[in-house]
Amino acid sequence: MDLVRSIIEGKIEVSKEEIHQLTSMVRDLYRSKTNVENIPSRNVFFIGDLHGEYKSISSVTQLYHKYKNHTFVFLGDYADRGPEQIETFNLVMALAIESPDRVLMLRxxxxTDEVAQRYGFYTEVTRKYSFDVYGYYLHVFQVLPLAAMSNDGIFACHGGIPEGVRTINDLQSPRRFNFNFPDDVLFQLAWNDPKEADFRFAANSRGNRVKAFGRKAFDEFSDNFGVKLMFRAHEVVPKGIKTFFEDRLISIFSATYRGIATPKIVRLGAAFTIEHIDL
Ligand SMILES: [Mn+2]
Incomplete structure (x- = not known):
């Protein structure tokens, strides 16, 4: 645990063996989790895309020290694109290992291997370490849950509502242990985007398998699953926050994305009070 503590305290340079230790601990912790993990309904921070920006995860770490009775739900997209991808991913993992009861990493x-090969993480890890080390991270990718839900109506995932889902079993039963997303339900949880329109599902310019979900899909999903408030990330929003469907869905982005966004996270306090926090 010295390794974990030192990373939380700012250690940047880690050896191949240390990455092996770190990723093995996350795998052991997360393998037995379900696709949709249970979270509390209050005193929760939701963190959007970090995309390899160490400054953002450092700010989150300060809140982690300050709010010891809060849960931290990371909505995915830890690496790729930004300047400190390996360091950012390692710090999130260190927090998840140190406090498994109050830190949750979503996928x-x-x-995924397909995306990480194209957008920087593969290149960074193989340049600095080796193909083996990239493999360690892939084994972390595949154990991460896709969504989180509380007992009284909070739902969170990276992308959005998948098409054709009626019961919790439709979300829990697909097998997620793959470096990519062969399953459409899991794929859409990580990829779909909300749209303020009066349809269920429509095409999405991100790709053939990706959907936009409209108000009808959101209302049906909310009714079926008892969802009162949903958090997701995945889209660059200049203010770091954007709400949809009369503030029942909150989209969060927690990186600057080359200076075009103001990174924010959201604190869900008692009685569903919402606070937007600048990073
Ligand atoms: Mn994304």
Whole structure:
């Protein structure tokens, strides 16, 4: 645990063996989790895309020290694109290992081999370490849950509502242990985007398998699953926050994305009070 503590305290340089230790601990912790994990309904921070920006995860770490009775739900997309991808991913893992009862890592669309090969993480890890080390991270990707839900109506995932889902079993039963997303339900949880429109599902310019979900899909899903409030990430929003469907869905982005966004996270306090926090 010295390794974990030192990373939380700012250690940046880690050896191949240390990455092996770190990723093995996350795998052991997360393998037995379900696709949809249970979370509390209050005193929760939701963190959107970090995309390899160490400054953002450092700010979150300060809140983690300050709010010891709060849960931290990371909505995915830890690496790719930004300047400190390996360091950012390692720090999130260290928090998840140190406090498994109050830190939850969800899987974003960038936590796949296909995407990480194209957007920077593969290149960074193989340049600095080796193909083996990239493999350690892939084994973390595949154990991460896709969504989180509380007993009284909070739902969170990286992308959005998948098409054709009626019961919790439709979300829990697909097998997620794959470096990519062969399953459409899991794929859409990580990839779909909300749209303020009066349809269920429509095409999405991100790709053939990706959908936009409209108000009808959101209302049906909310009714079926008892969802009162949903959190997701996945889209660059300039203010770091954007709400949909009369503030029942909150989209969060927690990186600057080359200076075009103001990174924010959301604190869900008691009685569903919401606070937007600048990072
Ligand atoms: Mn994404």
């Amino acid at each position: 974003g669309n960038h936590e």
